[in-house]
Amino acid sequence: MKSIIIYGSHYGTTKSYAEELSKITNIEAISFENVKEINNYDQIIYLGGLYAGGVLGMSKTLNKLNNILNKKIIIVTVGLSDTEDNENINNIRNNISKQLKKSIFEKVKIFHLRGGIDYTKLKFLHKTMMKLLYNAIKNLPEEKKTAEDRAMIDTYNKKVSFVDFSNLSYIVSQIQN
Ligand SMILES: Cc1cc2nc3c(=O)[nH]c(=O)nc-3n(C[C@H](O)[C@H](O)[C@H](O)COP(=O)(O)O)c2cc1C
Numbered sequence: 001m002k003s004i005i006i007y008g009s010h011y012g013t014t015k016s017y018a019e020e021l022s023k024i025t026n027i028e029a030i031s032f033e034n035v036k037e038i039n040n041y042d043q044i045i046y047l048g049g050l051y052a053g054g055v056l057g058m059s060k061t062l063n064k065l066n067n068i069l070n071k072k073i074i075i076v077t078v079g080l081s082d083t084e085d086n087e088n089i090n091n092i093r094n095n096i097s098k099q100l101k102k103s104i105f106e107k108v109k110i111f112h113l114r115g116g117i118d119y120t121k122l123k124f125l126h127k128t129m130m131k132l133l134y135n136a137i138k139n140l141p142e143e144k145k146t147a148e149d150r151a152m153i154d155t156y157n158k159k160v161s162f163v164d165f166s167n168l169s170y171i172v173s174q175i176q177n
Contacts, residue, residue, distance in 0.1 A: 001072075003043035003175070005029035008057030010126070013115035013163055014049040014078040020165045021045065024172050032057030038064050043072040045175060049115060050079030050092065052129070059099040062108075073108045076171060080155060080162070083112040085147035111171050116161030130156070 005027050007018035015031070022029035027045070038044065038061060046062060048055035055077055065071065075096065081088045089112060097105050119127065134156050137149045145153070 001042045002040060003027045003045070004035075004038075004041045005045045005047065006032050006035055006038075006057075006061055007046075008032045008048040008055065008061075009078075010049060010051070010056065010123075011118070011121055013161070014047050014056070016163060017076070017078060017113055017115075017165070017168065018047045021047070021168055021171065021175075024168065025175055027175070032061045035061055038062075039066055042070065043074075043175070045074045045076065045171075047076040047078060047113075050077050050081075053091070053095040054099060055096060058096070062104055063101055065104060068104055068107055071107070073104065074111065074171070074174060075108050076111045076113055078113045078115040079148075079151075080115060080117055080160075081146075081148040081151040083114055088147035091146070091148070109174060111174070113167055114162035114164070116159075116163055117155055118159040119157045120159065 005018050005022050007014050007029060009015040009031070018029040046058055048058045055075065058075065062073065077092055083089065092112065093110060096110060100108070122130065130152070133152060137145065138153060140149065
């Protein structure tokens with residue numbers, strides 16, 4: 001089976017998960033920007049950072065698949081918000097369903113990991129987006145805050161990492177299954 005790990009990462013947390021996964025599985029990992037022909041692979045593992053609900057590079061990459069009949073496709077999201085929170089997971093999956101062709105979405109297995117953030121490293125546009133978002137949600141009543149809101153407020157203007165490679169083991173077993 002010909003496999004590839006593809007990642008979409010602005011600040012490196014998703015890339016670090018992809019590279020660790022590559023080390024464990026011996027499958028090559030490349031950035032979505034460098035993917036030439038995706039249709040050559042039988043198994044595609046896509047890891048993407050979450051940006052305003054979107055999975056970085058995912059739709060651009062996976063929607064180029066023509067025939068998915070015999071393909072195995074795994075998507076791994078990397079975000080700040082709590083991956084144990086069901087509402088958060090439902091929101092992420094719902095967003096993914098809107099970003100992929102229906103035939104592809106029906107076929108994918110989706111997993112979730114936590115990344116990190118370092119505000120001193122953010123590009124101006126991202127810093128501005130986070131400031132606007134923070135100001136919009138900081139005064140919401142506690143019961144109205146989603147897991148995403150809470151993660152954003154708790155980490156605002158900080159350097160935080162939730163990266164934990166031990167959480168890759170279940171994904172490794174899915175790849176090798
Ligand atoms: C502009 C911006 C938007 C973000 N949107 C989300 C989001 O919708 N959900 C989430 O869980 N995390 C969100 N994050 C946090 C990133 O997903 C997190 O920092 C992740 O580890 C980034 O991956 P990377 O380091 O590979 O780029 C956002 C971060 C930034 C800077």
